[in-house]
Amino acid sequence: MAMPKADKIWYNGELIDWDDAKIHVLSHVVHYGSSVFEGMRCYDTKRGPACFRLADHVKRLFDSAKIYRMTIPYSQDDLTQAILETIQTNKLDACYVRPIVFRGYGALGVDPTTCPVDVVVAVWKWGAYLGEEALEKGASVCFSSWNRLAPNTMPSLAKVGANYMNSQLIKMEALADGYAEGIALDTQGYVSEASGENIFLVKNGAIYTPSTGSSILPGITRHSVITLARDLGYTVMQRPIPRESLYIADEVFFTGSAAEVTPIARIDKVEIGNGARGPVTKALQDAFFGLVNGESEDRHSWLTFV
Ligand code: PPE
Helix, strand or coil: CCCCCCCEEEECCEEEEHHHCCCCCCCHHHHHCCEEECCEEEEEECCEEEEECHHHHHHHHHHHHHHCCCCCCCCHHHHHHHHHHHHHHHCCCCEEEEEEEEECCCCCCCCCCCCCEEEEEEEECCCCCCCHHHHHHCEEEEEEEEECCCCCCCCCCCCECCHHHHHHHHHHHHHHCCCCCEEEECCCCEEEEECCCEEEEEECCEEEECCHHHCCCCCHHHHHHHHHHHHCCCCEEECCCECHHHHCCCEEEEEECCCEEEEEEEECCEECCCCCCCHHHHHHHHHHHHHHCCCCCCCCCCEEEC
């Protein structure tokens, strides 16, 4: 994705020009991947711009930092305010929001504890993650030859920069082979997630998704879709999912802040269902987009108006 510039970036408490938001090349994060971050969307609703599940994203950021013994020098409330301020200042109606906390410049060597912890919030315009067409027609994806993170190596519940080296292997292989995305198995051989999306399948009217035991990031969109599906009366189960159950599913779709709810039309060139967006996926997209666009009632108080 070419980076569309916005105006200002929030950097350790100050709003500075986009082009001035720089770090030293000897910052700890550059060498050892020591960052925790979030990605969320702000939607353009009839009542003005609204952040989707802002509090939950801020909470997950602090959880990721806790796992890595990183003390964020702001409170959750401060950071929430900083995010809202960054969106307001940049005057974007709809945008992607990327708060990132990283070990900065001060010392090198693996031990990060003497480095400062820097905090940044950036926003920019970001369209459909796998393309506008995929939202309607479904994406063509593959299984990756790479596994997702093994338990007790890189914690998958933390959204940290270093985990995305594994994601990059999955994504580059998929793109090089002509697919939009790759689905990775966990180290037990069960379905885990894609490089930047959680995955769901629909079979005989019920909905299944891997549990947190399958090395997934506990997606906030995943949680939202599980909740909306249950509101609509569907049964949703979180359990180990064998690879082959995706090929014979009625429907498969991805969820993510960037990917939203994206149907999967083909996996490894095998058509899923009839190779088009299925009715359950469509119903969940309608529920999701209705809510984030402010058209339907926000029953779970997921929108924060900017
Ligand atoms: N798994 C991974 C590995 C992941 O990166 C994401 C988000 C998800 C699942 C879905 O989580 P959630 O956004 O809370 O529903 N991926 C983000 C980064 C995408 C990127 O290319 O960068 C995102 O969707 O914002």
